[in-house]
Amino acid sequence: MxxxxxxxxxxxxxxxxxxxxxxxxxxxxxxxxxxxxxxxxxxxxxxxxxxxxxxxxxxxxxxxxxxxxxxxxxxxxxxxxxxxxxxxxxxxxxxxxxxxxxxxxxxxQPGEFCQRAFLNGKIDLIQAEAIDDLINSETESVVRASLNSLHGNFSFYIQKIIKKLIEFRTNIEASIDFSEENIDFDFNIFIMSNFEKLNDKFLKIKNIVSEGSLIREAKRIVIVGPPNAGKSSLLNVLSCRDRAIVTDLPGTTRDVLYENINIHGISCEIIDTAGLRETEDKIEKIGIQRSWEMIKNSDHVLYVMDKTISLEDQKKTSIQFMKQISSYNIQEVTFVLNKNDLVEDFCGITKIENLLFISISALTGQGIDILKKHLSNRQKNKSQEGLFIARRRHIHQIDLSYCELLKAQKNWLKYKNIELLAESLNIINKLLGEITGEFTSSDLLKRIFSTFCIGK
The missing domain is CATH 3.30.1360.120 (Probable tRNA modification gtpase trme; domain 1)
Structure with a gap:
């Protein structure tokens, strides 16, 4: 261009x-x-x-x-x-x-050199974003991940699935053009075989993104639980300042509080929420609704409970919460048993029926270092060699593409309509192409490159 x-x-x-x-x-x-x-x-x-x-x-x-x-x-x-x-x-x-x-x-303009490089085919959109990520990196892991993305590590996985998708589309659209010709093989078996291959590739890339990538945006950690369990106290001790008001009155926190902190080199956004309970207070109800919205969009949930309640109630509460969020796409949930200083019990990590419990005292600081190490471990344990940067928009596009694939497979089994299938595959192709920039809008480009510094 x-x-x-x-x-x-x-x-x-x-x-x-x-x-x-x-x-x-x-x-x-x-x-x-x-x-x-x-x-x-x-x-x-x-x-x-x-x-x-x-x-x-x-x-x-x-x-x-x-x-x-x-x-x-x-x-x-x-x-x-x-x-x-x-x-x-x-x-x-x-x-x-x-x-x-x-x-x-x-x-x-900001980012215009990189934008021209993208428009002239020197780099794809993932690599362009990786340049911005590299400039703004604040930890060694993010620097290495940004470099790997710049070298095309993430693009390679996206291009592999796009290549397979294009092969599938080519055969489908050719069958539409030559629908009157005799086909000497079972077309349904061919289609289902391609669905299976694409499904495997999507599951693989979703797993790779989950296990081998760093989210550029801060890791979103939401603190939830019943009133007076110590949620606001935990926010204060993690952020090392009195960010939230703490009282012994239930329902003190009625809105969402945000605090950006660094935990062992990992950038985190800690979010304190209103206590989860039944209430007739209109303002508190709005706060509780916002709590559930935060839970839906979190990377990690810290469910805080008062450790002075019985073991039976702890188990019952944790199981009930896991059922409530079973349909949410939450990566991790940790149950935090606060007020350990009142029971003078073991302070550390325990696992009960695949659920993780960490005992702490937000008042005395007991177990806080253990909790911080736990929060950072998942990111630290990732392979440094293959690590790459994935932005939330990349993950969103992959999820949309996979949902469209499942929808296309369901429609094929129900209607056996070749034109409908071709249109679905075209939609998937465009959704994935928006990740690398093969298909993209001027608004998206403007939004991405406007965040760059001038001179890049």
């Missing part, structure tokens, strides 16, 4: 530094090189150069790099000028280039 305008931006962070870098990309980059350097540098070689103003006086001197299209970051002609990192010098160079006559050149 050739654009008729050329863009420029400072690549290095604004402010004083040893080196400041400007990047120019577009069809007029060669004219910028002639104007500022007096010549086009040797392609892909670092050239010591003087940077001239309009009067041919030296503005600065440093390294120039020339990457002719299509062998560049953006797929367009790219010129990079590496000078001294003085903000005043950088500003003079940018003004010098923007004032060149007969050249349509402007300041780049």
């Amino acid at each position: 050739i654009r008729n305008d050329t863009i420029i931006a400072q690549v290095t962070c604004p402010g004083k530094s040893a080196v400041g870098i400007l990047r120019v990309s577009g069809i007029h980059a060669n004219q910028v090189a002639f104007a500022v350097l007096g010549k086009i540098p040797k392609p892909r070689f670092a050239t010591y150069s003087k940077f001239f103003d309009e009067s041919k006086k030296v503005l600065d001197e440093g390294i120039s790099l020339w990457f002719p299209a299509p062998f560049s970051l953006t797929g367009e002609d790219v010129l990079e000028l590496q000078g001294h990192g003085n903000p005043f010098i950088m500003d003079l160079l940018i003004k010098r280039i923007l004032c060149l006559k007969n050249i349509k050149i402007r300041i780049a």
Whole structure:
């Protein structure tokens, strides 16, 4: 995709530094090189150069790099000028280039270099997002995962399933075009066989995403449970500040409270909620409804109970809660037995009938380190070699695609309609294509690249 305008931006962070870098990309980059350097540098070689103003006086001197299209970051002609990192010098160079006559050149928008790289087929949308993830990484695991995504690890799995889907679509659509021809094999067996193969691939990729990826967004941990169990106290002790009001009155928390914290290198969003109970209070009812909404959209649920209640009641409450959320797509649930200081019992992790219980005291801090380690273990234990970044939008698209596949299989068994099947496969193809950017809208691209910094 050739654009008729050329863009420029400072690549290095604004402010004083040893080196400041400007990047120019577009069809007029060669004219910028002639104007500022007096010549086009040797392609892909670092050239010591003087940077001239309009009067041919030296503005600065440093390294120039020339990457002719299509062998560049953006797929367009790219010129990079590496000078001294003085903000005043950088500003003079940018003004010098923007004032060149007969050249349509402007300041780049946030993420525009990466956007052009995507539009010109140099990277897919997953890799473009991985660049932003890499820049904003705050832990070593996220850095490694972002690099793996940038190298195409996640894209590889998506492309494999798309390739199989296209093969299936090709055969289905060919059968529509030649429906009057004699078919010498059992077409139903062929279709069901492909459904089975696609189903296996979807289950595999869902498992890979679950076990081998880091969610870019903070891990969402929701604290729930009955009133006065110590939910707000747990939020305060995890965030190391008095974020929530704590009293001995039931129903103190009536809304949702958010707190972003770092637990052993894992970015987490801790959410405190209203106590789950039957009530006639209209305001508290709204808070409880919001609690259930938070539970539905959580990555990990901490169900807090008062440890002073009987073991029988603990077991009954935990089983009842698991039944209530059986239809939710929740990755993990941990039952937190608070107020251990009142019973002076074992403080740690126990497992009862596949349910995990951790005894703590939010008042004294007993067991909090054990709980924090438990919250971070699932992320820490993932294979560092194959780790990659998956955004929530990727997971959402995979889930939508898989639901459409199950729907298509059900409709085929019921109606045996080849046109309906072809349309469903087309929908799945587009849903998966939106992950890599094969099918995408301008609104989605604008939303993604607007989060990038200028110069990327």
